[in-house]
Amino acid sequence: MEMQNLTKGRTGGINLTCGMSGSHDFIFTLVPIVYAFNFVIGIIGNSMVVAVIYRYMKLKTVANIFVLNLAVSDLTFLVTLPMWATFAATGYQWPFGGFLCKTAAGLVMFNLYTSIFFLTALSIDRYLAIVHPVRSRRFRTVAYARITCVMIWLSASLLSVPIALTRDVHYIENPKTVVCGVLHPTDENIKRLDNxxxxxxxxxxxxxFLIPFVIIITCYCLIGRALLKVKHIQKSSGSRDDEVLYMLAATVLAFFLCWAPHQVFHFMQMLTQFVLVDNCTVLEIIDTAMPFTICIAYFNSCVNPIVYSFVGRNFRKNLLRLLRCSPRGIARPHPSISSKMSALSFRASEALSLTVKNNVSCDAK
Structure with a gap:
């Protein structure tokens, strides 16, 4: 909870100059329901991704490693949703203490960074696999993928530490409540905390958001251009190419739709915080909209398994095998999640090389 326009009370509590901005009964009812939905669907979906990849698809491809780590990241965040649901259902009352307040807030940002970093890494990997399948072969190895994952986990951990340090339990005097929110500045540390x-x-x-989104869009635009070029060269290319394009479009669309609303209102909230806006109406609009934009952003943890795994035929086959408790062995090996893209990469490079050869032969004549 972002607390703005606060003043210290005589008893050490905090008074709100605009009251409990954004506190409405429909928020306290609807948001916990959405959180519960996200929790159930996210836990089931991401657990299936982890189980299927670990049991049947193995960690032998770069894409599988990134998707598995993305699912683990989402599971790490989803365990905090019951606490946030309780926080909203009780009218922004935080009963879990200061340590869990810091931990839950840190894990939210930890998931934000790990999810987007893994999506970006997966996008770069798809770009290299499709547009530069031969030259990128020595870089697209399991060892490099694991090193990348370690770097992502460490980077996200470092970036989430300041979030945890600036969150704590606060006692609000009017109305009397206990919230988990941003630290309130004092006369001694106001400048340092504001910075x-x-x-x-x-x-x-x-x-x-912004930098990863630009990288993802750039990668998929280059991928789309390469696929369209191949499709123009090979008139026989059929629905498999279209399915890859649809998958890429769904990835970008899901990423943008889930995070863009929250980032817009977060930017507006940042402006009101540092431009010192005292208009309670503006603060009311932002604080009322923020819980819903957060719900949409959290839904990304449910969308990821669908976009990256459930659209694949081989994943569905392996999922059915898992649900039927089929043994690992005596089953023909299944391609990885990225098998269609890899096959398309080969056809693309082959078609492009044929075009180059034809041009060279024409010049020789």
């Missing part, structure tokens, strides 16, 4: 909160907000907007 820290500004840096955290900028990192969340830039590293947590």
């Amino acid at each position: 820290l909160l500004l840096a955290i907000s900028l990192m969340k907007s830039l590293l947590g």
Whole structure:
């Protein structure tokens, strides 16, 4: 919970100059229901992804490693949703203490960074596999993928530490309640804390959304151009190419739709925080919209398994095998999640090389 326009009370509590902005009964009812839905669907979907990849598809491809780590990241975040659901259902009352307040807030940002970083890494891997299948072969190895995952986990951990340090339990005097929110500045640390909160907000907007989104869009635009070029050269290319294009489009669309609303209102909230907007109406609009944008952002943890795994035929086959408790062995090996893209990469490079050869032969004549 972002607390703004606060003043210290005589008894050590905090008074809100605009009251409990954004506190409405329909929020306290609807948001916990959405959180519960996200929790159930997310836990089931991501657990299936982990089980299927670990049991049947193995960690022998770069794509499988990234998708598995993405699912683990989502599971790590989803375990905090019951606490946030309780927080919303009780009218922003935090009964879990200061340690869990810091931990839950840190895990939210940890999931934000790990999810987007893994999506970006997966997008770069798809770009290299499709557009530069031969030259990128020595870089697209399991060892490099695991090193990348370690770097992502460490980077996300470092970026989420300031979030945890600036969150704590606060006692609100009017109305009397206990919330989990941003630290309230004192006369001694107001400038330092404001600078820290500004840096955290900028990192969340830039590293947590804008820069990865630009990289993802760039990768998929280059992929789309390469696929269209191949399709123009090979008139026989059929629905498999279209399915790959649809999958890529769904990835970008899901990423944008889930995170863009929250990032927009987060930016507006950052402006009101540092431009010192005292208009309670503006703060009311932002604080009322924020819980719903957060719900949409959290839904990304449910969408990821669908976009990256459930659309694949081989995943569905392996999922049915898992549900039937089929043994691992005596089954023909299944391609990885990225098998269609890899096959398309080969056809693309083959078609492009044939075009180059034809042009060279024409010049020789």
